[in-house]
Every structure is written in C-alpha cells, then in structure tokens.
Amino acid sequence: MGWLEFVMAMAVFLASHRIPAALGVKQTLVTALGPKGYTLLFSVFSTLLLFWVIWAAGRAPTVTLWDQTIAARWAVNIAMPFSILLVVFGTAAPNPFAFEGRSTGYDPERPGIVGITRQPLLWALLLWSGAHIWANGDLAHVILFGIFAGFSGLGMRIVETRRRRDMGEDVWAQMTRRTGLVPFSALISGRWAPSQKPPLMRLGIAILAWIAVWYLHAPVIGVSPAP
DSSP: OHHHHHHHHHHHHHHHTTHHHHTTHHHHHHHHHHHHHHHHHHHHHHHHHHHHHHHHHHHSOOOBSSOOOHHHHHHHHHHHHHHHHHHHHHTTSBOTTSTTSBSSSOOTTSOTHHHHOSOHHHHHHHHHHHHHHHHOOBHHHHHHHHHHHHHHHHHHHHHHHHHHHHHOHHHHHHHTTTOOSSTTHHHHHTSOOOOSOOOHHHHHHHHHHHHHHHHHIIIIISSOOOO
C-alpha cells in the first residue's frame, strides 16, 4: 500500500500540471477567477499535492541505495537558503522569460533577478531536489526528487526555447544581453552587474520563509533539518 500511495500521489501531482491546460480547464478558471486568482488557487493546490507526495514517499517501504552523510545534510542546509531566495525574488518579478514572472516592467539594462538567472524558480526547484537526492538515499525519495530535478532541467529547456521562438532572434538577443540561464553567468562574464539594492520586503519574506521551513520541517515532514 505504501508504494501504491506514492505512485498515485506522484501521478496526481504530475497530472495536475498538465491535464487542466490540455482539457481547457485552466482557461475556464482564469476567466472565472482572473489570472491572479487562478495563480493563487493553483499554487495552494500544488503545494498541498506536493506535501502529499512527500508524505507518501516517507511512508513507502525503505529500500536503501546509499547511506546519509553529514556532508549531504550540510549540502541541503546550504542549498535551501539560495533556493528560497530565488523563489521569493523570482515570483511575480518583471521577467518575460519565465512562467512565474510578469511580462510588464522589465528593463533589459536593469534586469534585476533576471541578471542572476532567467529561470529563478526552476533553478530553485533544481537546487532543492538535487540537494535532497544526496541527503535521502532511499529508493522512494530518489525517485521523488529525481523526477523534480528532471522536471526542472527539462522545463528550463522548454521555456527558454518557447520564449526565444515567440520573441524572435533579434528581440531575444536584445532582451537577454545582460542575463544568463546559468546563475551568475552574466555577472562572471561581465555582461551584468547589480545596480540596485534588493527589495527589502522580498528579502524579509525570504528570511521568514527560511525560518518557517527550518522550524516546521520536523513537525510537518517528520525529519529534522539540522546537520
């Protein structure tokens, strides 16, 4: 039953990200609730499904592939603050290249979070899942986080290709000249340098989110995040 619940939870989670758009349900809900209302509803629903998948993985029979190490636990604690920062600073930020961004307000000369990476949410997902694969060496969690890692990597390729095609080569080249897909690649190459202080409200939200994740991880997930 443990494996059956895990497979069912994962199937429902993946289907929830594909079926609504394919059947036209997404557009119906957007029309009824508005873009912001739909985004809020979908975010809450996806978060609940994600918790179900994680809980189901924890209840699946344990098949150990490798033992957990202190280094792996430290890797999670180092990766998570960066992952949370990318989520908070990337969500609803001016970013015409990512599905979590908004198309208005983007300045190619002062790209903000896009100067760090054009796909902050997908990189956050990749950091989260990659670190947790290392720290959880049992089969169910390797499958779980491996799927999310593959989803984020494939998602970057799909979103980047789609946006580039829609914009056209000339517009794409102009809009992305101070950005990079790989985090900090534009900074390292000298194509971009921070010109603004980070929004204090978003920074405060990120700090509070990290504190919440730290203290709620054990009671909600059942495992302490401490190294």
